[in-house]
Amino acid sequence: MTGTAPGAPAGRTRPAMPAWWWSTAPRPGAIAVAHVAGEPGDVERVLLGLCGRPAPPAGQVEWRRFGTVDDGVVARVSPGHALVMPHAGPRIRELLDARMDALGARTAAGPAPMDAYPEAADAVEACMLGVLSRAASPAAIDLLAAQPARWRAAGWSPGHEGLPDARDLRLRRLLDPARVAIVGPANAGKSTLLNALAGRTVAIAHDEPGTTRDAVCARIDFASVVADVFDTPGVRAGMDAVERAAAELAARALECADLVVELTAPGLGWAAPPRAAGTPVLRVLNQCDRPEARSCAERADAALAVSARTREGCAQLVAAVREALVPQADVLDPRPWRFA
Ligand SMILES: Nc1nc2c(ncn2[C@@H]2O[C@H](COP(=O)(O)OP(=O)(O)OP(=O)(O)O)[C@@H](O)[C@H]2O)c(=O)[nH]1
Ligand SMILES: [Mg+2]
Known part of the structure; x- marks a missing residue:
């Protein structure tokens, strides 16, 4: 043909x-x-x-x-x-x-946008400029800018040679933000953590369990890797109809999540709601500013301890989320990236 x-x-x-x-x-x-x-x-x-x-x-x-x-x-x-x-x-x-x-x-890749980028030296560069114009993460800029030279050296054009591999797809999270769901028991501090990461109040946080009654999402910059973070209602006994509806929305957010942050606090245990097989999970103990956090049972299973209130440990959490979504090894890998 x-x-x-x-x-x-x-x-x-x-x-x-x-x-x-x-x-x-x-x-x-x-x-x-x-x-x-x-x-x-x-x-x-x-x-x-x-x-x-x-x-x-x-x-x-x-x-x-x-x-x-x-x-x-x-x-x-x-x-x-x-x-x-x-x-x-x-x-x-x-x-x-x-x-x-x-x-x-x-x-397949769409037609190279040579008409839209007449300044481009070739189709790969035009394609790169088209992708650059819509990339969500600042970390995409240098990497995209390096691609035309890498593709020329390899003698390929993006999208033309073979299917994207796992690295190509992870790096595409720099273009279209990945989804991160924060899950955990009521009162773990999920909404407080979302607000701390966003640097503004996007979700209501309160000491009454069942505060979050809707799916709340904020676009957050994790050290130059941008992701959409979903706050979910804590699952607890005696949920009313609105909370159950919110829990269903949360279940859908979980199904499409690229990363699940399982959050808990001293004495609350881990809630592990069902999620798509293979989705990576980061277990985080919140409220580490409380004295009980030092010796609580949850600490042993947590990859990180943070305080959404004082922001202690939040920089490490930002780095861990970034690494889970777009590993630095992928960014530094000198091979060409099928970005289109
Ligand atoms: N000491 C301390 N308290 C916290 C911390 N994070 C949250 N809290 C408090 O814990 C309570 C519950 O916080 P939320 O953020 O509403 O908890 P949630 O997990 O979103 O709860 P639901 O929406 O009910 O599932 C609030 O009173 C917060 O101020 C923290 O790091 N340290
Ligand atoms: Mg909440």
């Missing part, structure tokens, strides 16, 4: 499987645009699998449900090229990527 589907990544031969790529940034918004391109029969098959109904004929635009993920519009530009337009949001995008992967569509 040769030739390039209309609108497919410029200058590339068409892959054996239909290609799947996004031409909008992975941010919340009204609408996102993704492309499927390949042999007409493959495009037809993948769209049928995604929507449960045949794709619209070439030149037509029709509403479709994308399985249980979302609904939106499919525009069939030509037999071998369709636009899939769901609502814009990182989670929807992630789920659609997984679905398309399961259907056999191959994730």
Whole structure:
């Protein structure tokens, strides 16, 4: 199979499987645009699998449900090229990527944005500048700036050679913030810790158990690595309907978390709510300013002891979260990074 589907990544031969790529940034918004391109029969098959109904004929635009993920519009530009337009949001995008992967569509880099960056020396540099413009973490800047030279030395172009490996994906957390969920028993100090990390009051903290009754999230800079941190309600006996609803929201935040911070305080034990298999966990003892913290049973199992009130240990916590999300070894690794 040769030739390039209309609108497919410029200058590339068409892959054996239909290609799947996004031409909008992975941010919340009204609408996102993704492309499927390949042999007409493959495009037809993948769209049928995604929507449960045949794709619209070439030149037509029709509403479709994308399985249980979302609904939106499919525009069939030509037999071998369709636009899939769901609502814009990182989670929807992630789920659609997984679905398309399961259907056999191959994730591809979008067209190099040479038109948008005429000052770029080549397509890799243009691509890097496009990614740089939306990178969330300050730590991405130097690393991205180093990539064109590394790719030139390697003779590759990002997204073109092979699938991203585990390091590539961890480093992509510098572009799209990772998710961190703080969980633990009521009154452990989860909301106080979120406020301490954010440097402002984003969540109400109070000595009454069950204070947090909604999912609260703040974007926090962990020493140049930015992440979205979710405060969750502490699980306790006798939760009312609002708390139970909040706990369900928290369960969803936990499912998609890249890192779970299990927080407790002297005498409260560890609450280990169910989470996706393989999600790393950082066990943290809070309230270490209290005298009981020195000899409490929880201390032995904690990787770190902090005080959200006095901020003792918070710098170490920031460093540990950063290392868990984007290990320094990945940043210092001189190999090129498939950032696109
Ligand atoms: N001494 C001390 N008290 C703390 C610390 N962190 C939180 N507290 C207190 O512990 C109480 C509970 O704090 P919250 O942050 O509301 O606890 P939470 O885990 O969010 O509780 P829920 O929302 O009910 O699950 C408040 O009175 C806080 O002031 C700390 O580091 N040291
Ligand atoms: Mg709370």
